[in-house]
Amino acid sequence: MKKKIINLVIALVIVLFVNLMGESPETENSYNDVSNFKEGSNLEVHFIDVGQADSILIKSGTESMLIDAGNNADGDLVVNYLKEQEISDLKFVIGTHPHEDHIGGLDDVIDNFNIATIIMPNVMHTTKTFEDVLDSINNKGLKINSPKVGTTYDLNGASVLILAPNSEEYKELNNYSVVVKLTHGENSFLFTGDAEALSENEMMENNIGVLDSDILKIGHHGSITSTSGEFLDAVNPKYAIISLGKDNDYGHPHKEIIELLEENEIEILRTDKMGTIVATSDGTILDLYTVR
Numbered sequence: 001m002k003k004k005i006i007n008l009v010i011a012l013v014i015v016l017f018v019n020l021m022g023e024s025p026e027t028e029n030s031y032n033d034v035s036n037f038k039e040g041s042n043l044e045v046h047f048i049d050v051g052q053a054d055s056i057l058i059k060s061g062t063e064s065m066l067i068d069a070g071n072n073a074d075g076d077l078v079v080n081y082l083k084e085q086e087i088s089d090l091k092f093v094i095g096t097h098p099h100e101d102h103i104g105g106l107d108d109v110i111d112n113f114n115i116a117t118i119i120m121p122n123v124m125h126t127t128k129t130f131e132d133v134l135d136s137i138n139n140k141g142l143k144i145n146s147p148k149v150g151t152t153y154d155l156n157g158a159s160v161l162i163l164a165p166n167s168e169e170y171k172e173l174n175n176y177s178v179v180v181k182l183t184h185g186e187n188s189f190l191f192t193g194d195a196e197a198l199s200e201n202e203m204m205e206n207n208i209g210v211l212d213s214d215i216l217k218i219g220h221h222g223s224i225t226s227t228s229g230e231f232l233d234a235v236n237p238k239y240a241i242i243s244l245g246k247d248n249d250y251g252h253p254h255k256e257i258i259e260l261l262e263e264n265e266i267e268i269l270r271t272d273k274m275g276t277i278v279a280t281s282d283g284t285i286l287d288l289y290t291v292r
């Protein structure tokens with residue numbers, strides 16, 4: 001009897017998910033990470049401290065986007081952070097992949113803000129957390145957009161280029177992570193979700209030349225499963241941001257990743273040690289600071 005109920009729940013989630021998958025919006029540019037940079041425009045990237053989870057707010061002048069929203073318990077924190085930033089509209093919301101530490105607070109975000117475009121990978125997960133996100137999307141009458149590698153979105157002159165996922169099916173849910181490169185003038189950021197080495201290899205095969213970024217959000221909270229030496233060479237960042245919680249259950253960041261970053265003389269910034277980290281860009285100069 002118990003099995004039947006679970007099967008029914010799974011079936012309902014599938015029906016809801018399939019109904020919510022919309023058509024991908026028009027591609028504006030293909031494989032183009034050069035932004036329509038506006039002189040004098042300012043960009044802010046907030047790596048919000050949500051403990052052992054990810055949530056990144058990007059403000060480009062009057063337009064904003066959010067990548068992930070922390071764990072279930074972080075919903076209010078993320079909503080309040082965005083409200084303090086006087087945000088009421090989000091042009092883009094990306095749920096990188098269906099794990100709780102990425103989409104946990106997404107239902108609260110969807111309930112509280114006007115959202116134009118939601119991007120989530122074409123994979124479902126039979127958890128209450130995932131179901132809650134689908135319910136919120138459904139209640140708002142929104143559709144999920146599948147990430148298409150090579151698609152560029154405009155965020156008030158900054159460009160958001162989709163780089164992964166590059167396959168239809170993966171064994172590991174982490175590898176469905178939507179990876180995007182944000183470019184603002186001469187400054188660039190790579191946000192990797194929890195993409196693992198397999199996805200990193202696909203990106204290197206498919207996107208030679210465009211991975212290079214000033215700031216790399218280290219994949220999977222500094223786990224050894226991500227950030228291969230080859231990938232780090234291809235991105236060649238000046239700064240590495242690791243989003244993670246103090247004394248987490250996974251031993252993140254793994255010491256091999258810290259050693260790799262140190263060997264490459266990349267400056268490491270960690271939310272478990274520094275709290276929320278904000279990067280600003282005027283198109284030429286990058287500044288980094290912390291918020292307590």
Ligand SMILES: [Zn+2]
Pocket residue numbers: 053054099101102194220221
């Ligand atoms: Zn994660």
